Amino acid sequence: MHTSQVRHPEHQQLHALGSSPLPYRGRFAPSPSGPLHFGSLVAALASYLDAKANHGQWLVRMEDIDTPRVVPGAADAILTTLDAYGLHWDGQVVYQSQRHDLYQDVLDSLVKEQNVYACICTRKHIKARGGYYDNHCRAKNHHFDGNALRLKQRFPIFEFHDGLQGQVHIPNDIAREDYIVKRRDGLFAYQLVVVVDDHQQEITHIVRGADLLEPTARQLSLFKQLNYTAPHFTHVPLAVATPGFKLSKQNHAPAIDNSKPLPALVAALEFLGFTLPQAHFDDVETLLKWAISHYDVTRLPNNKEIQVVQKSTERYEFTPL
Ligand SMILES: [Zn+2]
Structure with missing residues (x-):
């Protein structure tokens, strides 16, 4: 079939x-x-x-x-x-x-290059500080064990071209946020695995729902961080x-x-x-x-x-x- x-x-x-x-x-x-x-x-x-x-x-x-x-x-x-x-x-x-081994390999390389840090902030803390993560723990050297791991945002994406939505602008706070790549519960975060998978499967075109417009900016930044070629995005x-x-x-x-x-x-x-x-x-x-x-x-x-x-x-x- x-x-x-x-x-x-x-x-x-x-x-x-x-x-x-x-x-x-x-x-x-x-x-x-x-x-x-x-x-x-x-x-x-x-x-x-x-x-x-x-x-x-x-x-x-x-x-x-x-x-x-x-x-x-x-x-x-x-x-x-x-x-x-x-x-x-x-x-x-x-x-x-x-595919845990594949994701772990990529995470290990990010850790080795000192692009990842542990964060102890709770959702409540982040909300109290304005709702977006302000990279609070970047220089704090918290232990990795039992904590969420965040990517140091070195390639913020403020805008990108979408095949249907045209030029998409991303709010500064979202673009600059050090987002989570491994969750406190030990699971790999969506942003990490989706980029690793799209690269590994040699995906050239992504067509999906417009609720993922802002996550796309994060994914594009990770494509850059990992030196992968980003696919073309279209949000319906x-x-x-x-x-x-x-x-x-x-x-x-x-x-x-x-x-x-x-x-x-x-x-x-x-x-x-x-x-x-x-x-x-x-x-x-x-x-x-x-x-x-x-x-x-x-x-x-x-x-x-x-x-x-x-x-x-x-x-x-x-x-x-
Ligand atoms: Zn934190």
Whole structure:
């Protein structure tokens, strides 16, 4: 069912040449904290269409590093749903939970270069000092054991270009913040693992929800710190239940239906600004083929959020915010 289980040799070859740009590789990286709902379908579909319209590969990575949030069985349920929706991925699914050694190696190198320090501040302390971390512990030489580890921010990113949102400006406090790369509970932080993974998987294009615009600045700074080539970023509108609140298990976004994928897939295309023809599509494969041939990134809506109200299994209402 999956189009490829091995790394494409032509990809390796192009990479070895050095001067050629890397072939397009996109990815969808869900957290297996529950089944896919409409919001995650939109994110998966946008990255899939962008990859396929550019004749690229589309990879799936399970972001299961935050083990307390992982729901047993959710990763398999997500893969089953992607298949049911015709969103077949290339290569093997990567699981962050199996890559601790890789993350530890990168963290060790950052520690060795004295780019990391331990922080004992609680969330309450940080809030009392204004809400953003003011790099309070940078010169304090706290013990690493049992404390959060922060990266010394040497490459603050104040703005970057987004494929859909245009020039994105980042507030100074966020850009300059020494953010956490290893949590107090011993887990690697999202910002670290996502950059290591995108580099190691040779991802060239990231298409995802606009709730990750500010984290992108941090990730871009880490790409620089680690001397990695950063991918190209495109942030599509986030599907929200109410302004500021993305569709999620918490606000009762239902799991999408594996047995009847067409209505939700049509709705996800409409969310992304497609005007579908009157003609009826018999299956998801035909519909996706049509969508790939009509995909144009410049015609996607560039709102940060679109409110979704599901009226029935077949009827969705969208309000751009
Ligand atoms: Zn601190």
